[in-house]
Amino acid sequence: MSTSSTALPSGVSPPLTTDNADNHTGLIVVITAFCLVLIVASLAARVFSSYQRHILQQDDYFFGALVIVSSAQAAVVLSQVHYGWGAREGSGNATGDRMLKAGYAADILSMIVLGCSKITTCLFYEGLFSNRQSRAIRIILAGTIIWTVLSVLLVAIRCSSDPWSDISAAQCSTLLPRWQAITAIDIVTEVMLFVYSGLAVYRVRISTKEKIMVFLALESRVLLIPLAAIRFYYTSVQLDSTHPTLLGAFATVTTEIYLALSVVCLVTAFVKSFIAAYEDRDGISYTEGASGSGSRSLKQDIGSAISSKIRSPASTSTSEGQLRGWECEEDPIMEHDPETIGQGLHVLKTVHFSMRDESIELADQRTAHS
Known part of the structure; x- marks a missing residue:
């Protein structure tokens, strides 16, 4: 997607976005659009699963809210890129306050998306596992809600009266410690969810093969742990850089991938055809619509x-x-x-x-x- 410094031929329009040393808007647009497709596909899979079950649970409503907020966040990021985010300052692509305000809104929405993802997972586990283990998952749920509220406040309240303008450590020295705290607690909550579901699956008296299937379906969220660390790394690069609008493109890209996978991992856990792939000796499947032909099951x-x-x-x-x-x-x-x-x-x-x-x-x- 890079463009050369030579002039374009007559009648040829320049590309809508580019990706070169001074402009990474094309990279942001491609990755954000792909992540938005993943979110929509996850919604379709979840709707199909709910239709097969003929029932809606509390976690279904939170998943719907999660998809709405994550889609809105992706749309705000695309608007942010339209106003110049990802381009070097002074290149003529940035348009000032509107770009910064869009980025400010995108940061807040990203915290809400992650919080909704964790809350939905906790509600799913609470309904899936036993009453004996409900106290542990409720403690994790309470901690997740507190983390979400505090994260939104830490991202929203910055050093100046115009918080959207604080995008580097030179403008707000407390931004880096705030992101350190947000990321650390984020990883801790994911580890707690990982350990909780792993211990719960271990207690189930089923074959080792079935345990592995259930474990892999539930533990897909472990991918979010390294992604959280990668996102923090690129965020710190942006905060320490003298060109935050340019290098902030990599922080935005990793954030979009992180958010999209937090939605996709929920679909993996919710589609119980992966979790409960059991079939009895007579061939009667536990899943709805076991027959693949047009005849009735x-x-x-x-x-x-x-x-x-x-x-x-x-x-x-x-x-x-x-x-x-x-x-x-x-x-x-x-x-x-x-x-x-x-x-x-x-x-x-x-x-x-x-x-x-x-x-x-x-x-x-x-x-x-x-």
Whole structure:
């Protein structure tokens, strides 16, 4: 995407964006547009998953809010680039306050996106795992909410009365320590989520292969830990640079990748066809729509609703009034019975059959007596 210093031929318009030593706007536009496509694809996958389950949970609403905020953040970044972000100062591409205000809004929205991603993950884990472990995930949830609020305040409140103009350490010396604190707590919360889900999966009494599948689906958020460190590195480069609008392009690019993957990782955890890929000996799948052809699946043919729960064999209550969260769905969930603490967990499948009346034609009595 780089352009030469020679003049363009007559009738040839210059490119909308470029990527060279003095201008990285093209890089920002390409990466941000790609990340926006990932966000939209994640929304489509999540909507399809919710449609298959025929139910919306609390985490579904937070995921919808997350997609809205992340899309708005990407749009603000594109507006920021339009006003000159990513170009060297004095190159004639920057347009002053509008660029800085757009960048200021993008920084605040990025903190909200990360916070919504963590909150949605906590709500998902709270509904997926047992009551015995709910206290731990609620502590993580509370810490995540506090981190989100503090991060927004630390990014929004800067040194001058025009906070959007403080984009380097020379203008605001406390910016770097603030980003250090934000990143450190960000990584700590991700490690806590990683350890929590790992221990919960370890307690489930299923085969090692199935544990690996569940673990890989839930632990995809571990990718966010190195991304948080990379984002901080490029942010510190921007803050220490004498050309923050130019080198800030790399901080923006890593931030957009970080935010997009925080959304994609949620889809990986939520699509329970990855988490609960179990099938019994008769070929009845736990997932909705197991048949790939146009014919009805076996579950639809027999009119049954298959629900699976990871729970204690000592517990026999299956009334819907006692089920909560994802236990009301047709896919497997992970639950623990307090009465069998220390005995491990295993998969228990319950099949509910429904009967329907059908008319039966009886033979003519005269024919029967003949």
